[in-house]
Amino acid sequence: MKLKKDAETFNLGDTSFRRQALIDDYKVLLSLLQKVNLEYPEWDKEAQEKFYETVLEETNMFSRNEEEDFARRGRTLTSALAKIGLINDKRRLSRVANNWLSNSNLASDEVEGTLGIDINNLMFTRQLLKLRIYHSDGIRYFHPVRVALELVKRYRNIPQRNFLILIHSIQPNFDDLQIEGIITAYESVASNKETFPEFLDREFPENESDVTARELFSSRPLDRDKFDLLFTNRKSSSTQDVYFDFVTSLIKFKECKTQENFARLIEFNTDAKLKRAFGFGKSVFKKADNVNDFLKKNEGSRLLSEDDTFIYERFVFSKKYDLVKEYGDMTKRTLNLSGLFDFRNGLVNATSREIFKIIFTNMRFSGEDKYSDYEKNLNYFFYQESTITTILNLDKDEKIQAIKELLNVTDYSQIQNAVASQKEKKFREFISEVFPRKKIMELLPLFSKRDDKKIKSAVSESATVPTIYEYIVAIAWFYISKEDFSITQSLNLTLDGNMLPLSHAAGGAGDIVINYENLTLMLEVTLMNKQAQKRGEWEPVLRHATNLTVDNSSKNVTTLFIADELDENTINIWRAVASVPLKSSNKDEFADLVKIFPLENKELLDMLKNNRDEVVLLKAIDKSYTKFAGDFDLGWRDEILDCINNK
Numbered sequence: 300m301k302l303k304k305d306a307e308t309f310n311l312g313d314t315s316f317r318r319q320a321l322i323d324d325y326k327v328l329l330s331l332l333q334k335v336n337l338e339y340p341e342w343d344k345e346a347q348e349k350f351y352e353t354v355l356e357e358t359n360m361f362s363r364n365e366e367e368d369f370a371r372r373g374r375t376l377t378s379a380l381a382k383i384g385l386i387n388d389k390r391r392l393s394r395v396a397n398n399w400l401s402n403s404n405l406a407s408d409e410v411e412g413t414l415g416i417d418i419n420n421l422m423f424t425r426q427l428l429k430l431r432i433y434h435s436d437g438i439r440y441f442h443p444v445r446v447a448l449e450l451v452k453r454y455r456n457i458p459q460r461n462f463l464i465l466i467h468s469i470q471p472n473f474d475d476l477q478i479e480g481i482i483t484a485y486e487s488v489a490s491n492k493e494t495f496p497e498f499l500d501r502e503f504p505e506n507e508s509d510v511t512a513r514e515l516f517s518s519r520p521l522d523r524d525k526f527d528l529l530f531t532n533r534k535s536s537s538t539q540d541v542y543f544d545f546v547t548s549l550i551k552f553k554e555c556k557t558q559e560n561f562a563r564l565i566e567f568n569t570d571a572k573l574k575r576a577f578g579f580g581k582s583v584f585k586k587a588d589n590v591n592d593f594l595k596k597n598e599g600s601r602l603l604s605e606d607d608t609f610i611y612e613r614f615v616f617s618k619k620y621d622l623v624k625e626y627g628d629m630t631k632r633t634l635n636l637s638g639l640f641d642f643r644n645g646l647v648n649a650t651s652r653e654i655f656k657i658i659f660t661n662m663r664f665s666g667e668d669k670y671s672d673y674e675k676n677l678n679y680f681f682y683q684e685s686t687i688t689t690i691l692n693l694d695k696d697e698k699i700q701a702i703k704e705l706l707n708v709t710d711y712s713q714i715q716n717a718v719a720s721q722k723e724k725k726f727r728e729f730i731s732e733v734f735p736r737k738k739i740m741e742l743l744p745l746f747s748k749r750d751d752k753k754i755k756s757a758v759s760e761s762a763t764v765p766t767i768y769e770y771i772v773a774i775a776w777f778y779i780s781k782e783d784f785s786i787t788q789s790l791n792l793t794l795d796g797n798m799l800p801l802s803h804a805a806g807g808a809g810d811i812v813i814n815y816e817n818l819t820l821m822l823e824v825t826l827m828n829k830q831a832q833k834r835g836e837w838e839p840v841l842r843h844a845t846n847l848t849v850d851n852s853s854k855n856v857t858t859l860f861i862a863d864e865l866d867e868n869t870i871n872i873w874r875a876v877a878s879v880p881l882k883s884s885n886k887d888e889f890a891d892l893v894k895i896f897p898l899e900n901k902e903l904l905d906m907l908k909n910n911r912d913e914v915v916l917l918k919a920i921d922k923s924y925t926k927f928a929g930d931f932d933l934g935w936r937d938e939i940l941d942c943i944n945n946k
Contacts, residue, residue, distance in 0.1 A: 305434075320762055321761070328354070331353050332380075344370045347373030383423070402805040416639070417638070419805060424687065430442060430443065438670070439666075443469070446469060449659070456648060457647045459647055467626065496612035545567045567583065568582050579621075580621060641796040654718075658698060734771075742754065749826075765826050769824045770799075773822070774786070781913060811824065819857075832862060845881040855921065857920055863899065877893060877894055
């Protein structure tokens, strides 16, 4: 994308698009855009209106508002897709997007396989590594996500606010040397040698003055000329008047805490200009009725410190935050899609820092190239499928050897096992802390009530409730299961860097596939009601169960169909299919016995509550279903037709 003005920051989305489940929503929007493009050869006003009309008709993303500008909404809804290279400026789908929709994205190479992310994560990672933010001149650019990766590679536990402000403060006219210098300079903040506002003021100065905050606040009254050099507002001199009046009132109150000075200070508390400049978009101080109450409620506020230079620090910090607060959330959500960033507890970390140090080295942060090619030409590399190895011009053999040495292994299969083992360990630690057995027992009934708001709040805002249900059921079964299994390898979900669900993974596999030593168990999970199950679940569940049974013919295979409520016909259909051979959709082979056992959400919860493991249940299913296995006359239909033909 290209910035319109100098000193602007980038925006990876449309602020009117506030839905959280980006992977699912992006796929829906792309498929609808693909359909509209077939009808409209040009992305003109008519096509834009048609696209938004189609979104309203075929999805529940938005409520219809006839007063809206449909063409404008069509443009803004697709802007995020264009920015990350899934479509070009004419809203034509890129090869990356087409492959993503057809579940045929370029498979991960050996280097990418060490990151422990799935194909959805990988697709976004590749695009984000290619992402450029162009200067208004259309020539100079920088890579914001490479900067983000470099930060988490070098530093641990970066405060989220610092992280986002820093990325958004870099400008496309900065060269590699400047960007490298800024990243290196952050060490002083990471090691507590200076505050983040001090760092910002030094690395991204708002003015060219030699005046320091210490110098300004060392004299009384404050020198207005020096004040204006530090507390700048380039848009309005009248706003600087407000800044000055507020700061002088604040100092007066700190020096003499009378009710009169307090009343004067509080007058500024709701001023919109001051909220942006000193309050991070909120009221500068917590509300209070008198001096004592005010001091108690605002205890710890650096603005009330005896050191007045903290006033300037707050100004610098808040102003920078104001620059990014509108767009920072979208940046975070987009980075989250890669699976490479851990945003837990308000801190930002790499999901695999030591691996990152090997892979993401000597990256170019900036460059020069024609913007006209970058965002317009579908033949440009931005729109093509490329591995990280190609994008960053890595020596694959060198990287793999370094990773072998890091993990103390000798061949690639051992790398894969080590990465999978580390991911599993991390996930188990995570669910033990965040989703213990008791928490899962509290969550499962919420799906019966369809308390979606509470579910999302408790688990993740970035996934749909059906996706979250799969995730929670998998964890529930982990607690139920007597036999150990890899939960991360069983889940067919895309996870973010926090190990929370984002979307159902690509491909035609079942929801949860567990490989026990002597049994393959599939959990097919749905929140569809009784009637919808017949239309939406019978075919895919039967196909998944049949394919799995054929593919694992040497093992015992069982499928559990888990729903909140079950239709009697659905129950009996699953029983009936066990009596007939079923053909795989992937191979020219039949399964003699496809076992699908229906289980209700409340029954799963009961097993969890009463510490009942899976052993008795699965043995009982085997005993009940095995009697159906045997010879079946696959030619029964031909026999009937032969009677007609021979009449």
